[in-house]
Structures are given as structure tokens and as C-alpha cells.
Amino acid sequence: MAAEVVLRGRDQERATVQELLAASRAGQGSALVITGGSGTGKSSLLKAAPTAGFRVLTAQGVPAESALEPAGLHRLLQPLTDRLPESLRLATGLAPGSPSSTFARQTELHRLLCELATEDPVLVLVDDAGSLDRPSLEALAFVARRAAGHRLAVLFALEPHRGENPLTGLPVLELRPLDDPAAMEVLSDLSPLGLSEDFAEEVLRLAGGNPLALTELARTGELPPDSALRARLRARFDALSPDTRRLVLLAVADEDLELDSVIRAELETEALEEARAGGLLVLRGERVELATQLTRSVLRTEVPVSDHRQAHALLADVLDSEQHTSRWLWHRAAMSREPIEGQAGELGAAAARARRTGDYPAASLASERAASLARSPQDKAAHLLAAAADEWSTGRPRRSRAMLREAAVHVRGRELRGLADFVRGGIELGDSVPGTAVRSLLKASDELLDSHRPLAVTALVFAAEAASIAGDQADHATTAARAAALRRTDEPPATALMFDHLEGMAATFAGDHLAARPALDRAVRLATELPDPRSKIWGSQAAYVLGRASRSLELATQAAAAARDTGMTSLVPWALVYKSLAALLLDQHSISLDSSLEGVREATAMGQPNTVVDHLTILALMAALQGDKTTAVHRLHLAAADVSRRGLGRPSTFGSWTLACVDLVDNRPADALNRLRLLAVDTGRVHPGIKVMTAPHFVEAAVACGRQAAAAKVLQQFEGWATGTGCPARLALSHRSHALLAGTHPSADEHFREAIRLHRVGGTPMELAKTELFYGHRLRRDRQPKAAREHLRDALRIFQQYDSDHFVGLVRAELRASGDTIAPTRTTATAELTPQQSQIARLAAEGATNREIGAQLFISHRTVEHHLRNIFARLEVRSRVELARLLG
Incomplete structure (x- = not known):
């Protein structure tokens, strides 16, 4: 039966049920209440339960029989008539006579099911438990609480309801909406x-x-007229008291309804509690909201128009016309049968005021309402496009697309077409094939140049970013050339920054790092002075290319904060990309890990899969650089489908770099070299900026394979970049690469020493440890064991701090080979946890399972188990309970 049920997005819930039934088969009986609103899949989850080997008994709640006692037990026990004791036959009406007491009936039911469980495991499935008669539900709850120690499992499906719940105290599994x-x-x-x-x-x-x-x-x-869900929603609404129905219609009329307005409308708190218990309203802070958009859609059509007008009239009466201008204007307009002249303009002006304060959701709603009242098609299109832009800014691309679709039939003229293409291209930048975004944004730039010049230039920068994500150097160069032709001598600072950014990045991608530096310098300087988040992001990217990791990190952090402060939250995941990269360049893995984990969550919530992939590949590279090949490959696997389907050259290049690092960890330098060699010859869509950054690993692999000539050629380009930017971290890698190339030549020592000095200047401890490992190996081979041990011990301490087991193992082997018989050991009680261990420890202390922790951190559950063992050892605890107590 279970194999026939297809459930999407319920893997974790199915696993929970499977684990419970497996435990019950082994004699560790238990119960579970599966709860959720109408249509969330409770019954389907029951049907999908793996029932093989169980004797299955079912009790289906039937509303028409909810007052018939005990109809539920009658249905449950009918198949067992020949096994029932006389007391249960009497209690369930399966035999004539007077029933026994309630407690006797419940204990007899428990005894019977436990007796059956000695023959075969017993599974009791109770669907629509809220519609069972009360005595039956109480008896089954009695059994469920006493299932432990028996091969007995009881699963209930229950909709949230008001009033006393006989199942209180049993474990609950809530079915949330599908993603x-x-x-x-x-x-x-x-x-x-x-x-x-x-x-x-x-x-x-x-x-x-x-x-x-x-x-x-x-x-x-x-929803069709005979829709089961429509009928349930309408029935639920009709069953409410008059005041509660009035409250629900206020929420239908106003998406920003707050408790204060409910109180002003003289509606009692009991009405709110009734609506919440009925699953129609939810309370989020001080806001009263409908449970779903579907509720609004159904009630708008099912409830008479006159009732809706009364709700608008009540809200117009209780809202402050100055404090809630746009909402008050809308409700006043909705009271009328016909739009009044000037109302659309008033709402449009209110939207503009909300936009200036960063309240984009309010601006969008006001613009959408203005569009519904506008008389001319052009005005309607302008308001809808403004709403679309607001929705995009606040990270709701689906709503933005809906506004664009609605506006499309009314859009006329270059200006409106340009605005539509700009918003469409911005959305596509986050969730579509980047080449599609490039085309939309270039078109928008052409159409907006005469009427909105700064916006036209912004479209060009976004188009260049899309080309960068695609790894399309030709598109990037074309876009930059178009921008260069538009530049004037008297550009305002924000526009000048965009031109400088495009000029500098184009020169960087072309490999002309000296030419790139002045433009990128100017972009960084302007970004430091300008407050808007886009300027901060572009400045952070410029600083990163220049190797100014600390400034890049600072600007990216400011960009994310400014995006939140100004309401432009769609920019947050993008800002976090550069925050993660800058932190990774500084070997600040804790910041990089936190930033990209947050970036994945934010980008997922905002419908930006391209940015999700960016962060996943950065997380994969971070793991590979730490020597954690299992996690690196796992994270790349999560991103692989989107990288391929969307043609994402930048994440693809990160992925190739990551896999080359994994090859090196596995001691497969030839595989790493082949992988990086394909990048070096520009095979496919390769991001040129990232390609240059792979050079140190190319050199490492090539030297191991005896391909010094190929290594020297690649190193030359990297050295030009490192020298041109003056970045100590990159110069250190350049010297390390020269040292590897030098082999046994005396110049290798000089390069190693300079690399170590620059690593310390640049503040990159992880790369310092790798350089000291390489140098220690060379010194040992040159029969200088004492000098080798000094560097190797330093490397060991750093690798232990980063929990890099692979590199710890390599260093220990080198120390043993150098004659160090007492190698330093990892401290435990006072040792600090690594960034990833801290995340795992916190989640474990909060009660998350290994699989749940793995899903949140994008690592396998086996990796979680490995880290937890190390965490327990470091903190000297023996269980999750002790861990929770320690971290609590």
C-alpha cells in the first residue's frame, strides 16, 4: 500500500513515521499525532505508512457519527469480533446488554491490543480523529499513552480544533506547507x-x-465549485459567530490588519481566538492575518459583496487617515460602487511616500490598489510596474511577476517597456538562465536611457553581473563597452561608481590587472562614502578583486545591513556572497560559514536559486580547503542540477576548483591537474576571475606530476594579478608556488620564508599552515629535521583549530618521519569548537536530529555523527543531554 502513495516534500515526516514503526516492531511501542490544516496531507501520510508485518486496525472519523457513542470503536473492532472479551462486545454494541464503565472499557481495549501484539505487531490508524465520538477517541488516547513496552503503534491524524483535546501530551508531528x-x-x-x-x-x-x-x-x-477545500473553508466560516465572521472579513479586506484596529472596531478577543482555533486567522506579533491566500480568494467570492463593503467601511472608520494614509484611502475607495476621480493618484502618492521610507510591502500594496482604481491604461500600467518593482525589492519575485503579467496588456511606450524589462531582468538575474537576464537588462538600458539615465546604467551593471554568473566573458565585455560609450565627465557619485566598477571588472576579466586597478580603486573609495546597498556591494566586489579582503568584508557587511534597513531585502543574499568570499580570503571560516548558510536560507526564501547555488559552491570550496572532501562533494551534489540546467559559469568554476582540491586531498594530483587544465584553456563557460585564483592549486598539482613548465605558465598570470593588486595573501600564495616550482634549488627556502611572512601580514592562518606543511616536508627531505619540526608543529596547531582532520593526519605523518616521537595532541576540555562544530553543537543541543542538522548545514548525517564525536571529546560530555546542559 505504501508504495502506491506518492508524497512530495514529506521525506522527513515519512522518516519520522518509519522510525516510530521500526521501534514498535522491536517492542518499543509509541504513538504520534499528525496534525495540520485541511488538505495538508495527513491522511496521505497515514496511507503511506510502511505497514508490512503489522496487523492494521483503522478508525475513521465520520462527522455524521461523531455524536454516536462509541461508533469509532465499533468500526475499529468489527474485524476482531471473534477475539473480543464480553465487556468490549457490550461496550461497542457488538453484543446486546449494558456496557461496562469507561475505565473498564479502556483497560480492556488496551489489554486486547497488547495481547494481539504478542502475535504480530499492531498498528492502529485513526484518520480524522477530531470527528470521532468522544468516548472512542478517549479510549484510543488511553491506549496510545500506554503503548510503550509493547509491539504497538497508534497514529492519529487530527486537524487543529478549539477546546479540550484528549490527545494532549502525545508526541505531535505538524505538517507544514510544502516548500x-x-x-x-x-x-x-x-x-x-x-x-x-x-x-x-x-x-x-x-x-x-x-x-x-x-x-x-x-x-x-x-478552486472548482465542488471543491472539497472550498466547501471546508466556507463551512468553517459559516460556523463562526457573527463577530468572528466580521473579524475574518476585516482580514480579507486588509492585508495589514493589526490588533489595534480590531480593538477599535470593538471586536472582542474571543472572536480572534475562535477564528484562530478554526484555522482561518493567525496572529503574528501585532498583526492579524489570514492563514492562507486561498482563504482570501475563497471568501472574496463566497461572501456577498455587501458584507465586504461593510468591512471596508468599518476599517475606514477606525483607521487614522494620517498614520495609515494608503490603507485609509483604499478602504474609503472600496466602500464606493464606482471609483472617485483622483483616488488612484492619492494612493500612488501614498505608495511613493512608503517607498521613500523603505516600506516596500506597503508601497506595493498601495500601488496595486491604485492600479485597480486607475482609469487610463497607461496609469494602470505605471502603478502595476511600481508594485512589481517594490515586490522585487523586498524579495518576492513571484508577486513581482504577477504584477508584470497584469501590467503587460497595458504597457505602451519606451519608458514603461523599459521599466518592465528592468524588473523582469532583475528577477531573472536571481532565478533564471543568466543569458536571459542579460538580454532583458540590455533592452531595459536602451529603453530607459532618455527618461531614467541612472536606472539605465544600473541595468548595465546588472547585465554585467548576469554575464559574470554565466561565465560569459564576451557578454561582459560587450556590456562594459556599451557603458564606456555612455560615460560623461560630470557623473554623480553613484553613477560614477557604476561606470568605474564596469571598467575595472572588464579589465580584470581580460587579464589586464594593472589597467583595472585605478577604476576599482575609485569604486571602492566611492562605495565607502555612499550609503545605498548596491553601491556597497559593487564596492565590496571591487575590493575583493583588488585583494583588499578586510575592506571587502567591511563593505559587504555594510551592504547587507543597509539592504535590510532600507527594505531592499532582495539584495541581502547577493551581499552575503561577497561577505563569504572576503572572509574566506582572510581564512575567517566562521564568518564565511555563517554568511553562506544565512545566504542559502535568505536566497531560498526569496526565490533566488542562482544565489543559492553561489553560496552552496562557496560552502563546498570552504570544506575542500579544510580537507573535508565528503562535505565538499555533498554540497556540490546539492548544487549540481541547477549549475547544469541554468548554465551558471561562476558556480561551475567554483565547483571545478573544489573538486580539484578534493583530488589533491585524495592524493590524485593528475586528476586535479586535468581538471584545472581544462579551466586554463577556457573550455566551456569559465569565470575568468575565479580561474586565476585556482593557480596555486594548479601549481601544486603540476609539480606533483612533474609538469613544471605548465605550472610556470599559469603562475605567471597569477603573479601578475597578485603583484598588480598588492594583496599580501595572494603574494604569499605566489611565493609558495615559486617555492614548490624551485624544488631543491636554494631559492625555494627564500620563497617559503617570504610566503610565511606574507601569510602573517595578510592574516591567513589556514594557508600559513599549508605553507609550513610544504616547507616542513622539504626541510625533512633535505635532512633538516629540527627546522622541519618547528614549522610542522606550528602547522599542526592551526589545523587542529580548524578541525582539519586530513591535514592533521598529514602533519602527524611528517612529524613522525622527522623523528618527533611525542607529537602534540589535541586538547579537549578547554579547546574551542570550530565554526562548523559550534553550529552542530548548538543544533544538537536544541534537539535537532543528525539528519535535520545535516540538512541545515548541507552536510551528510554521517559527517554530523563524526563531528559530534569530536565535540563530545573536546567538551568532555557523553550525551546530547549533557551537551544541552553545558550550552544552555
Whole structure:
């Protein structure tokens, strides 16, 4: 039976049920209450339970029988009539006579099921438990609480409900809405021939991750008249008290409804509690919101228009016209049967004021409402495009696309077309094939040049970023050339920064690092002075290319903060990319790890899969540089499909670099060399900036394979970059590479010593440790064991601090070979945890399973187990309980 049930996005929930049933088979009986709103898949999860080997008993709640006592037990025990004791036959109506007491009935039921479990494991499935009659549900809850020690499992499916819950105290598994990828899989299952992107996005928006809603919306985008979900929502609404229905309609009318307005409307808190218990409203802080967009969609069509107008009138009466201008204007307009002259303009002005304060959600809503009241197609399009831009800025690309679709039929003229292409290109930069974004943004730049010149230049910088993500040097160069032709001598600072950024990056990609430096210098200087997040991001990128990692990190951190402060949250994941890279250049792995983990979460929530992939590949490279090949490969595997499908050259180049590092960790220098050699000859879409950065590993691999000539050629380009930027960290790597190339020549010592000095100046301890490992190896081979041990011991301490087991093993082997019989050992009680260990320890202390920890940190559950063993040893604890107590 389980094999026939297809459940998307419920792997963790299925695993929980499987673990519970496995434990029950082994005599460790238990129970679980699966809860969630209508259509979330509770019944499907019960049907998917792996029942092989179990005697399965079912009790299906039936609303029509909820008052018939004990109808549920009657249905459950009918198949066991010949095994029932007389007391249960009487209690369930399966034999004539007077029933026994409630407690006797419950204990007899427990005894019977435990007796059956001695023959075969018993699984009791209780679907729609809230519709069971009360005595039956109480009896099954009694059994569930006493399942431990028996081969007995009880699974309940229960919708949240108001009032006393007989299942209180039992373990609960809440089914949350499906995420977008899982929801898209559901739609693909329902429509094998595919759905248009626009239609699919609208269905996803309305369904809000509800599997039943996805199923019912998949055909037409609306719930059909005979929809089970529509009927449930309407029935739930109709069952509410009059005041509660009025409150729900206020939430339908106002997406920003707050508790203060509810109180001003003289609606009692009991109404709010009733609506929450009925699953129609949720309370988030001081805001009262509908549980789903689908609730709004259904009630807008199911409830008479006159009732909606009354809700608008009530809100217009209780809202302050100055404090909540745009909302008050809207409700006043919605009270009328016909739009009043000037109302659209008033709402548009209110949207502009909200935009200036960084309240983009309010600006978007006001613009959307202005569009609904606008009389001319051009005005309607302008308001919708403003709303689309606001939604994009705040990180809601799906809503932005919806606004663009609605505006499309009204857009006329170059200016409006340019604005539409600019927003579309910005969205595509985060979630589409980068080449598509380049085309949209270049088109936008042409159309906006006369009417919105700064925006036209911004479109060019975004187009260049898209070309960079694709690894398309030709597109990048073309875009930069177009920008250079537009530059004036009197550009304002923000525009001048964009031109400098494009000029410097184009020269960098062309390999002319000396020519790039002045423009990038100017970009960094201007970014330091300008407050807006985009300027900070571009300045951070310029500083990174120049090797000014500390300044790059500072600007990227400022960019993320400014993006949040100004409401332009869609820029946060992008800023975090450069924060992670700058921290990685400084060997500040803790900052880089935290930044990219946050970047993945933020980019996922904002529908920016391209940025998700950027962060995953940075995380993979970080793991590879630490010698953790399992984690590196695991993270690359998570990103691989999008890298290939979307043609992402920048993450692809990071991926090749990462795999080359893994090859070196596995002592396969020939494989690493072949992998990096393909980058060196520009095979496929390769990001030229990242390609240059791989040179030290190319040299390491080539020297190990006896290919010194190839190594020298690649090193020459890297040295030009390092020298041109003057970055100590990169100059150190250049000297280390020269030392490896020198082999046994005396100049190797000079290069090693200079590399060590520069590593310390640049503050890159991890690379310092690797250089000391290389140098220690050379000194040992040159029969200078004492000098070798000094460098190797320094390297060992650093690698231990970074929890780099692979490199710790290499250093220990070198120390033994150099005659060090008492190698330093890892300290335990006072040792600090590494960044990744700290993350794992915190999550474990909070109760997360190994699989849950792995999913959050993008590592395998076996890697989590390995790290937990080291964490327990370092902190001298023996269990998660002790760990939670220590960290609490």
C-alpha cells in the first residue's frame, strides 16, 4: 500500500513515521499525532505508512457519527469480533446488554491490543480523529499513552480544533506547507505535459503549499465549485459567530490588519481566538492575518459583496487617515460602487511616500490598489510596474511577476517597456538562465536611457553581473563597452561608481590587472562614502578583486545591513556572497560559514536559486580547503542540477576548483591537474576571475606530476594579478608556488620564508599552515629535521583549530618521519569548537536530529555523527543531554 502513495516534500515526516514503526516492531511501542490544516496531507501520510508485518486496525472519523457513542470503536473492532472479551462486545454494541464503565472499557481495549501484539505487531490508524465520538477517541488516547513496552503503534491524524483535546501530551508531528520545489513536483505529477511558468506561479501563490489546494487549482487556477477545500473553508466560516465572521472579513479586506484596529472596531478577543482555533486567522506579533491566500480568494467570492463593503467601511472608520494614509484611502475607495476621480493618484502618492521610507510591502500594496482604481491604461500600467518593482525589492519575485503579467496588456511606450524589462531582468538575474537576464537588462538600458539615465546604467551593471554568473566573458565585455560609450565627465557619485566598477571588472576579466586597478580603486573609495546597498556591494566586489579582503568584508557587511534597513531585502543574499568570499580570503571560516548558510536560507526564501547555488559552491570550496572532501562533494551534489540546467559559469568554476582540491586531498594530483587544465584553456563557460585564483592549486598539482613548465605558465598570470593588486595573501600564495616550482634549488627556502611572512601580514592562518606543511616536508627531505619540526608543529596547531582532520593526519605523518616521537595532541576540555562544530553543537543541543542538522548545514548525517564525536571529546560530555546542559 505504501508504495502506491506518492508524497512530495514529506521525506522527513515519512522518516519520522518509519522510525516510530521500526521501534514498535522491536517492542518499543509509541504513538504520534499528525496534525495540520485541511488538505495538508495527513491522511496521505497515514496511507503511506510502511505497514508490512503489522496487523492494521483503522478508525475513521465520520462527522455524521461523531455524536454516536462509541461508533469509532465499533468500526475499529468489527474485524476482531471473534477475539473480543464480553465487556468490549457490550461496550461497542457488538453484543446486546449494558456496557461496562469507561475505565473498564479502556483497560480492556488496551489489554486486547497488547495481547494481539504478542502475535504480530499492531498498528492502529485513526484518520480524522477530531470527528470521532468522544468516548472512542478517549479510549484510543488511553491506549496510545500506554503503548510503550509493547509491539504497538497508534497514529492519529487530527486537524487543529478549539477546546479540550484528549490527545494532549502525545508526541505531535505538524505538517507544514510544502516548500516551492516540492509544490512544483506536485504540479508536475498532476500535469505531465507541463504548465506555463506564469500559471504555475499563480497556483503556487494561491495554494500556499497546501497539497489539496495544489491538486484542485491545477486545472483552472481556481478552486472548482465542488471543491472539497472550498466547501471546508466556507463551512468553517459559516460556523463562526457573527463577530468572528466580521473579524475574518476585516482580514480579507486588509492585508495589514493589526490588533489595534480590531480593538477599535470593538471586536472582542474571543472572536480572534475562535477564528484562530478554526484555522482561518493567525496572529503574528501585532498583526492579524489570514492563514492562507486561498482563504482570501475563497471568501472574496463566497461572501456577498455587501458584507465586504461593510468591512471596508468599518476599517475606514477606525483607521487614522494620517498614520495609515494608503490603507485609509483604499478602504474609503472600496466602500464606493464606482471609483472617485483622483483616488488612484492619492494612493500612488501614498505608495511613493512608503517607498521613500523603505516600506516596500506597503508601497506595493498601495500601488496595486491604485492600479485597480486607475482609469487610463497607461496609469494602470505605471502603478502595476511600481508594485512589481517594490515586490522585487523586498524579495518576492513571484508577486513581482504577477504584477508584470497584469501590467503587460497595458504597457505602451519606451519608458514603461523599459521599466518592465528592468524588473523582469532583475528577477531573472536571481532565478533564471543568466543569458536571459542579460538580454532583458540590455533592452531595459536602451529603453530607459532618455527618461531614467541612472536606472539605465544600473541595468548595465546588472547585465554585467548576469554575464559574470554565466561565465560569459564576451557578454561582459560587450556590456562594459556599451557603458564606456555612455560615460560623461560630470557623473554623480553613484553613477560614477557604476561606470568605474564596469571598467575595472572588464579589465580584470581580460587579464589586464594593472589597467583595472585605478577604476576599482575609485569604486571602492566611492562605495565607502555612499550609503545605498548596491553601491556597497559593487564596492565590496571591487575590493575583493583588488585583494583588499578586510575592506571587502567591511563593505559587504555594510551592504547587507543597509539592504535590510532600507527594505531592499532582495539584495541581502547577493551581499552575503561577497561577505563569504572576503572572509574566506582572510581564512575567517566562521564568518564565511555563517554568511553562506544565512545566504542559502535568505536566497531560498526569496526565490533566488542562482544565489543559492553561489553560496552552496562557496560552502563546498570552504570544506575542500579544510580537507573535508565528503562535505565538499555533498554540497556540490546539492548544487549540481541547477549549475547544469541554468548554465551558471561562476558556480561551475567554483565547483571545478573544489573538486580539484578534493583530488589533491585524495592524493590524485593528475586528476586535479586535468581538471584545472581544462579551466586554463577556457573550455566551456569559465569565470575568468575565479580561474586565476585556482593557480596555486594548479601549481601544486603540476609539480606533483612533474609538469613544471605548465605550472610556470599559469603562475605567471597569477603573479601578475597578485603583484598588480598588492594583496599580501595572494603574494604569499605566489611565493609558495615559486617555492614548490624551485624544488631543491636554494631559492625555494627564500620563497617559503617570504610566503610565511606574507601569510602573517595578510592574516591567513589556514594557508600559513599549508605553507609550513610544504616547507616542513622539504626541510625533512633535505635532512633538516629540527627546522622541519618547528614549522610542522606550528602547522599542526592551526589545523587542529580548524578541525582539519586530513591535514592533521598529514602533519602527524611528517612529524613522525622527522623523528618527533611525542607529537602534540589535541586538547579537549578547554579547546574551542570550530565554526562548523559550534553550529552542530548548538543544533544538537536544541534537539535537532543528525539528519535535520545535516540538512541545515548541507552536510551528510554521517559527517554530523563524526563531528559530534569530536565535540563530545573536546567538551568532555557523553550525551546530547549533557551537551544541552553545558550550552544552555
